[in-house]
Amino acid sequence: MELGGAPSGGPCPEMLQVAEEAFRGGQFALAAEILGSQLAELPQPERGLLLRQGDALARAGRMAEALESYSAAARLARLRPEELRELAESFALTIREKELRLPARPGPGGGGYAEGGDPLGDPACCRPPELLGCPLCLRLLCEPVTLHCGHTHCKRCALHGGAECARCAARRPAPGSGTAAQPPACLRVNVVLGSLLEKWFPDESRARRLCAEGDALWERQELAVALEKYNEALELASCKCSLIAQRAELCTSMKNYQQALYDAEALCRNKPHWPKGHYVKAQALSGLGRIEEALKEFLYCVALNPEWSSMKMEAQKIMCEMFFPAFENVHDSLTAPFCNRTSYTRLKPAFLSSINTQSSAEDVLAEESSKETILRITKTPSQETGVFRNTDSSISHHILDLYFEDKKTLGTVLSNLPGASLKRKFSSDVRDIQNLDVPSKIPRKDGNSTCANSAALPLKVIPANLVDASDFECSLCMRLFYEPVATRCGHTFCLKCLERCMDHNPHCPLCKEELSEFLASRTYKKTILTEELIVRYLPEELSERKKVYDEEMKELSNLNKDVPIFVCTMAFPTIPCPLHVFEPRYRLMIRRCMETGTKQFGMCLADELKGFADYGCMLEVRDVKFFPDGRSVVDTVGVRRFRVLSHGQRDGYNTANIEYLEDKKVEGAEYEELVRLHDSVYDQAVAWFTSLKDNMKAQILNHFGSMPGKEPEPQSSPSGPAWYWWLLAVLPLENRAQLAILAMTSLKDRLIAIRRVLIFVTRKRPR
Missing domain, CATH: 1.10.4060 (LON domain-like fold)
Incomplete structure (x- = not known):
């Protein structure tokens, strides 16, 4: 195929299009070759082509040539961090495939890294049982509160989560909206769920509360006290990874970077596929000014989660400054931890010599000439795996195998801590990270067990021997919860039991808090978590409870036997009959008619001797309008006439066995x-x-x-x-x-x- 020549002094558009198609098709070497040929024909290099050539060479694994292309582009105009995206992704991809041995691209729904979930979420070993995790923080529920929609969150998460439920996006009703409003300040702990968590996971629940207290203290900038709370929580938690990570972040905020690094390093060793461990390590290294090592950790974050754009940008900023510092590229746009850095020009020879892509004599000489520079960087045992070592004959992957030059002992760590009590806490350190591996220079008293190696994690499974049906018993009917609903004051009842109580009094049956807003809305939502726990752990008891309920509904649905009778006025077939219902017994009667689906009841005149007349008319409910005080206006219409066979009562209202009347036809x-x-x-x-x-x-x-x-x-x-x-x-x-x-x-x-x-x-x- 013949392509037209390039315009005088410019690249050939057709060839550039071919190069782009090759790049998109994964043929990076071909794209680089085409771009190189176009650049060779230009009287003056074009910056955009140099950058694209660098991208193609980086994707092809030819890092030395890629850096030369980027350097040439930087000489023409200031290099911006966003222009190094392909370079950062190429480094991260190399780590992912060669070191971590993960698929080149994350699988569907995999979150982009091995542990899954949110990149800053907890590792799998620290996650709670499926049902007992908060949808916002993904941790064991702490002070569980049930929202108006029926979903349950940690109280702190609900207060900070805005007006919407994290699970169903239902908005929290506003006060005065006519529904069961729950202003953030009025959220109460669900008593039943809170008691279950304390019973099933006592230590972990206590640890979660201490952690929440620490979070609140951190927000108020009471950092030393917050650190004490985290340390107390570490003594109780069954899995300590997430708490260690939080403590590392707090230490970074306190500028105690050495302790933060100590915690983060242990996390990375024991949870190499957990992005947050590398994230907190990068923060600590940045605070210590060890930018080369911080870059490596940021690249780990990108390798574990290719979609983590903020970490990718941090890596690009560091690379932009490290590899191309002569042009003062990014000093004015770096975030705080990366400002005021020294020049890293001395790293460039070492960098170029360590990416021997062609195994040429020149590259070998370059590598020999820079050995002295590389040997000055001290490696720790965590680098023994050789993240960038050569696993392919054409690629040498120890570009960034740089680590801190000197290790500080525990005494150095303690000297930087605020307060003697914190010194004692870190000096023991046994109780804090008993499940984490730590550097050999820091003494431990408790062995080398890790979260990943634990045979059994109590947080993962609800102990079957502690699941008791009595914990799910309604305090009103003394039976297993059926359609459990939680009031805004935190108490749980069967839906029908609560409605029946509120027919008489618009207050919580236990604490007497006013619940009149429920009477107006009638939008009771089942507490989903409570119901799910019953379904999963008490299936036999629930089956029996449902059988009793179905029998009751079947009995109430019979329109010949024990038919509810409203004793009031005359009603006639086809004629509307609006009713004002305010007596508790008739509230119950109307609600049952609606629940059974019949939507019918009888209307009879009062009788001094029998209670009500022997003849009446069945009414069918067309609509019900409820008022905040429990009253309602019921729109009904007459259906058919009946004769009373026997009189009776049920739960305070009258009932009757009836037969229906029909006219005798004539001919x-x-x-x-x-x-x-x-x-x-x-x-x-x-x-x-x-x-x-x-x-x-x-x-x-x-x-x-x-x-x-x-x-x-x-x-x-x-x-x-x-x-x-x-x-x-x-x-x-x-x-x-x-x-x-x-x-x-x-x-x-x-x-x-x-x-x-x-x-x-x-x-x-x-x-």
Whole structure:
């Protein structure tokens, strides 16, 4: 394929496009060769091409040539850290593949490094059981609080987590919003979950609280006291990695870099695949001014998590200053730990001589000439693995095998600590990092066991012998929690038990704190963690509990036996019947009707002897509106008539065994007579309603709606035509007279009765 020549004095666009395609396809050597040929034809080098050539050479593993390209670009214009991204990624990739022996690219959902999760999260050995981890800090729950959505967080995490739940992103309701608001200051510890954590993991729970106290003290800049808290927590924690890392960060904040390095070095040895260990080590080394070693640790961070952009940028900044210092590239943009550095020009010969990519005689001579420089850098045992040593005939990987020049003893560490009590703490050091390997010059009294080598980690599994059903017992029904809900005061009850208590009193049954906002919203959310623990660890008990609940619901769903009866007023089929419910017994009754799904109950008149009348009408709930004080307005409509067979009671409200009433149908001549009577009475009813005064008609229409039209088939409904019941409801009749008509099963008899009433009210009306 022939390509057009380059424009006079410029590179060939077609060749540059081929080079880019080769780069994107992973053919870095080819891309570098094309870019090099284009640069050779230019009268003056072009900075952009030099940088891209450096990128391609770095990706191809030809580091010496890559650095020459970057240096040439730097001579043309100031080199910026972001321009060394490919170089940093190439170094990190070499570490990942050759030293860590990890896949070149992280697998799906792997987080980009071996330990998984957040790059600053805890290693696998320190993670709590699956269910008991906070969704924000990913550690064992500490002072667990249950949010309005039903998810549980550490109290401190919830206070610092803003208005949204970390698990479902549900926003915390604001006070006065009509829902169960939980202002941050009012978050209370979930009593049940807090007790379980104390019972199952007493030492770890205590350690978590001490750590949280230390975090709070750190925020207030009470660093020495915070350090004491971390040390106390270390004595109790089953896995100490995360606490050691926190202590190292705190020591860095206190400018006690040597102790921070001591902790971080132990972490890196025992958890080489944990990014945070290398992160805190880089911080400590930076504070000590050992920038070359800090660079190595930043590259480890990138190798373990290729997407960790902040660490990648720190590595790029250091490399920009180390390898190209003559142009004063990045002094004005470095972050605080990397400011005011000395020149690292002396490292460049050593660097170039250690990346022998072509095994040429010139490179060998360069390497020999720089041996003296390299030998001046003292290596510690942690460098014995040779991170950058040659594992490929074309690549030599000991570019950055630099470490600190002198090791400080424990006495030096102690001399820098604030306060004698802290000196004693670090001098023993046994209780703090008993599970971590430490440098040989620092004495230990407790052997070499590590978290990774522990045979059993108590934090990983909930002890089965400590799981007791009585810990999940509702204090109201004394049975296993069913649909557990936590109040804002931290107490847990079965949902139905809590609702029933609040029918009588809008306060917590245990601590008496006001919970009236729940009555208004009725948006109770189950405590998900409590329910998950029951499902996983008490499946048999839960199955029995569910069986009892289902039997209760089945019994309540029967619309013939023990039907709930609202004793109040007359109700008729097809006619709306709005109700104002305020008595606790009827709150319970209405709620049960809704829970069972029937949404039906009976309405009867009161009776002095029997309690309620022998005839009534079933009502169906169409809508319920709740008020903050527990009252509600229930919108219902009549469904069908019934006769009471026996009277009863349940939990304070009346019940009845009933049978439903249906009109007796007629045929032939009787049917024709019924139709004539039906039409006649309907016309009579329309005439009566039309003759009413406008204000009276308006009141009737506002309360009962318009009069239904005449039906072509009077016997189509078991209770007769709808207009009839509308008329019976609006006519000025006593309840007893209406009840007598309701009980009739002959449409003809009811029509005759209503005609007599119409004649009476028409004659009686004043003219």
